[in-house]
Amino acid sequence: GENVEQHPSTLSVQEGDSAVIKCTYSDSASNYFPWYKQELGKRPQLIIDIRSNVGEKKDQRIAVTLNKTAKHFSLHITETQPEDSAVYFCAASMRTDSWGKLQFGAGTQVVVTP
Amino acid sequence: DTEVTQTPKHLVMGMTNKKSLKCEQHMGHRAMYWYKQKAKKPPELMFVYSYEKLSINESVPSRFSPECPNSSLLNLHLHALQPEDSALYLCASSQEPEGKLYEQYFGPGTRLTVT
Numbered sequence: 001g002e003n004v005e006q007h008p009s010t011l012s013v014q015e016g017d018s019a020v021i022k023c024t025y026s027d028s029a030s031n032y033f034p035w036y037k038q039e040l041g042k043r044p045q046l047i048i049d050i051r052s053n054v055g056e057k058k059d060q061r062i063a064v065t066l067n068k069t070a071k072h073f074s075l076h077i078t079e080t081q082p083e084d085s086a087v088y089f090c091a092a093s094m095r096t097d098s099w100g101k102l103q104f105g106a107g108t109q110v111v112v113t114p
Numbered sequence: 115d116t117e118v119t120q121t122p123k124h125l126v127m128g129m130t131n132k133k134s135l136k137c138e139q140h141m142g143h144r145a146m147y148w149y150k151q152k153a154k155k156p157p158e159l160m161f162v163y164s165y166e167k168l169s170i171n172e173s174v175p176s177r178f179s180p181e182c183p184n185s186s187l188l189n190l191h192l193h194a195l196q197p198e199d200s201a202l203y204l205c206a207s208s209q210e211p212e213g214k215l216y217e218q219y220f221g222p223g224t225r226l227t228v229t
Contacts, residue, residue, distance in 0.1 A: 034217065043204065043220040044157060089156050101170065102218065104156030 002027040004092050006105025013112055019077040021108045023090035026071070032093035033073045034102070035064060039086045048075070080112045117141070118221035120205050126227045129195060135224045137188040137205030146188040147206040147218065148180060157204055157220075163188060195228045202226070 003026040013019045025033075034049035050057045050064045050073065057064050061080075066073040077084055087109050091102040118139045127133050137146065145164045149157035162170035163182040177199075179191040188205055205221040 036220075043222045046217050046219065049217060087154075091156075101159060101162070107154070107156055 002030055002092055002101075002103040004090060004103050004105040006090050006108060008108060009106065010109045011111070013080050013110070015080060015082060015112055015114050017080055019075075019080055019084070019110055019112075021075045021088055021090065021110075022072060023074070023092075023105050024070075024072040025092040025103075027092070028068075028071060030092040033064070033066060034091050035062075035075050036089045036091065036104075037086045038089065038107075044089060077110075080110075082112050082114055085110055085112045118205055118207050118219055120203075120221035120224050122224055123222065124225045124227075126229060127192065127195065128229055129197070131195075132191070132193045134192065135190040135203055135205075135226075137190075137221055138186055139207040139219075139221075140186055141207065141219070142185075143207035143209050143219075144185060145208045146182065147208075148178075148188070148190050149204040149206060149220075151202040151204055151223070161190075192226075195226075197228050200226055200228045 004023055006023045011019055031052035035047050036044035037047045038044045048059050048062050048064050050066050052068055055066055061078050063076045064073060075088060087107045089107050090105040093102060121136045125133060147162050148160040150160055151157045159172050160174045161180045166182045166185055177194050181189040202223045202225055204223045206218040208218045
């Protein structure tokens, strides 16, 4: 089955700096890669996603890049703000007979200090 | 409106109790999911319903019993739970993918404590 590794597990950044979280996946047939942000006590919130036919996608201060050959994808947050502090999960779709399965990475705790 | 609602927000139950968690979405999504999330861990998939039929059961113990009464509602019936079942239970929904994969939207979760 699919295996997703996520690094780093914790990330401390100064407000205004950039943050980068990296994920690798094992199943070359995976074709959908969402990123979720989860604030303490809240639901996971889909913030951006990318499909395997696209190399990069951007939405204001966040961007995701995908390298299918290397089987890794990354989340980039620019000009970080205190409200970016949260746990971020990457995920990859599992290409099996059953659809809709997301394999999550272990998560990255991001702390933005003013 | 990308909203999934869940009730109750918090639930405390004894090991001999029977309770139910409820999830509702009005986005016309035809796939609904139950996840379990322990503290500082990612969500773990439990069940997937598509078109009101159970399509995935991730080898979940029978003390968890899902039900999908209609395309907008998803229930999780709980019976004879163990303390280690204490967790945040998340519901999610997505469109029917027709061979493609669509975004999953999560509800706020039910914080379950088994005493």
